[in-house]
Amino acid sequence: MGFFLLAPMDDVTDTVFRRVVADCATPDYTMTEFVNVDGLCSPGRPKLMRKLDASLDTAPVIAQIWGKKSENFRQIASEIADGTIPGFSGIDLNFGCPAKSEVKAGCCSALQQIELRPQAADIIEATLEGAGDFPVSFKTRLGFHELDYSWHEFLLHYKPWVLTVHVRTTKEMSKVPARWEDIKPIVELRNTLSPETKIILNGDIRDRAHGEQLVEEYGVDGVMIGRGVFHNPYCFAENAEEIWQGTSKEDRIALLKKQIEMHREKYPNGERPFNPLKKFAKIYISDFPGASELRAKIMEPTSAEEALELLA
Numbered sequence: 001m002g003f004f005l006l007a008p009m010d011d012v013t014d015t016v017f018r019r020v021v022a023d024c025a026t027p028d029y030t031m032t033e034f035v036n037v038d039g040l041c042s043p044g045r046p047k048l049m050r051k052l053d054a055s056l057d058t059a060p061v062i063a064q065i066w067g068k069k070s071e072n073f074r075q076i077a078s079e080i081a082d083g084t085i086p087g088f089s090g091i092d093l094n095f096g097c098p099a100k101s102e103v104k105a106g107c108c109s110a111l112q113q114i115e116l117r118p119q120a121a122d123i124i125e126a127t128l129e130g131a132g133d134f135p136v137s138f139k140t141r142l143g144f145h146e147l148d149y150s151w152h153e154f155l156l157h158y159k160p161w162v163l164t165v166h167v168r169t170t171k172e173m174s175k176v177p178a179r180w181e182d183i184k185p186i187v188e189l190r191n192t193l194s195p196e197t198k199i200i201l202n203g204d205i206r207d208r209a210h211g212e213q214l215v216e217e218y219g220v221d222g223v224m225i226g227r228g229v230f231h232n233p234y235c236f237a238e239n240a241e242e243i244w245q246g247t248s249k250e251d252r253i254a255l256l257k258k259q260i261e262m263h264r265e266k267y268p269n270g271e272r273p274f275n276p277l278k279k280f281a282k283i284y285i286s287d288f289p290g291a292s293e294l295r296a297k298i299m300e301p302t303s304a305e306e307a308l309e310l311l312a
Helices: 015-024 045-052 070-081 100-104 108-112 114-131 149-156 180-193 208-218 240-245 249-266 275-284 291-298 304-311
Strands: 003-006 061-066 090-094 136-141 162-166 198-202 222-225
Touching (some): 015 249, 090 162, 100 108, 108 136, 114 149, 136 149, 249 275, 249 304, 275 304
Parallel strands (some): 061 090, 136 162, 198 222
8 A cells, every 4th residue: 555665865875775675675666866967967977877877776766856957957857758868767856855055056945945936947847848758756845944835836736746745844854753744735735736646755754564554644645765764674565674673683784795795796996985885784783782893893894895704
């Protein structure tokens, strides 16, 4: 019951990690890290293209994009839709990231503000033009400084394939509990303005069982899980908690080894550095005797080879 997605997370949801998650329990869709269209339309494109690599994916993938210039949204949407940038099942516009640098630049969740909606309109219209019949979705928040349903009404007039709402404002970041009940008026707006649009709830969702409860309670079409995957890589499974609690120390370590090995094979020339991979240890190396000590040791290696030797 419900439509389940893996959230876009920068420096986390690359093709390697998406594959690890899908091998544990496959979501309906996964999302890339968010990728800047202005960078993709510049000499810096080759470096950014690694974020749009879907070569290891087995679940359908949505490319999440952000930026400043509408003409670049049009170009990149066209390239994704026609397969020039291959491997994707949809395009998502990032109207939700609350990071200071993006907001200061007038991008991402800054576009929720009334004074920036003309720019948001330009971006949406350019993306839809470039995408043609290719599915386009939006991911956003409850508002910028405060709850603002006029923003969701604005978005629904464009009849997106999916509208995902992280149920906190930009100002709240992730510092307060998710406000699930505030999704209800957005569902009602959808029913009136764009009945075909799927409404997806995002924020503090642990796993499939929890998500199914929220789908039933709030009338949404599905949920998006982000940080929940850091507590349980099987979060999309029917009995996620039971499965993870029953996963042995050896099997948990094997999952980390699998991700490191896949990372090494995928990025043999250091296209993505090894050090950021260490943060994944907290997913797998947990809830068994000696886990904290082993996590500390994993912080020491400077290469995939050293880490694998340690885990062996």
